[in-house]
Amino acid sequence: MLLKSVKISVLMAVYNTEFSYVKRAIDSVLNQDFQDFELIIIDDGSEDSNRESILQYVHQHEDKIIYIRHSNRGQSESINRAILFSEGEFITIIDSDDEYKPNHLSACLRELETLDLICSTTETIVDKVEDYYVPDKNDLTKFIHLDEGILFGTLFGRKKVFESIIFKNGYGADSDFYEQAQTQFRVKKFNLRSYIYYRNIPNSICATIKKQVLANQN
Secondary structure, rough: OOOOOOOEEEEEOOOOOOOHHHHHHHHHHHOOOOEEEEEEEEEEEHHHHHHHHHHHHHHHOOOOOEEEEEEOHHHHHHHHHHHHOOOOOOEEEOOOOOOOOOOOHHHHHHOOOOOOEEEEOOOEOOOOOOOOOOEEEEEEEEEHHHOOOOHHHOOOOEEHHHHOOOOOOOOOOHEEEHHHHOOOEEEEEEEOOOOEEEOOOOOOOOHHHHHHHHHHHO
């Protein structure tokens, strides 16, 4: 049997994310104006209640969604594994508590025409102005504006890039990936803002690290 060929593989790692957020993320992918994609969800060892809710929803969209589960290993290892299962000519990522605007995939695909990898700025949802600033991966005691950084979810590129470079564990894995790609491929950052990044979720990885840094400074 021939494997189904798709243009874009969208990868999502999930670990105990509230189901309403996961559903919002899934729906934003399903509602894209570009429909030649597969969504690969890697369940990174979520608790049973989270898993059952996701499975029930995925079951309704089996033509578009692939669900894989493994023991808890972290976002980077989960995305690395999802890459191995991907069939798309292009690969991109979405965090399980974020969402795409309806034109996100088509906008990224258009910008990538003469490039190998892109990233972009986001439409960022915050509760307060300080949330626009996150720890600098090179010096966690310093903070940079989100527009200056690289975010997992905005990476979009040819499969060969993701097959050549693996995501390392730890904070700043997305920036590290992009910096490595710069030495081997044609890369560029764009001001698209078609990815909606929710910085007002208190238990996110970035929010947790920022709290720790601020606590150590006091």
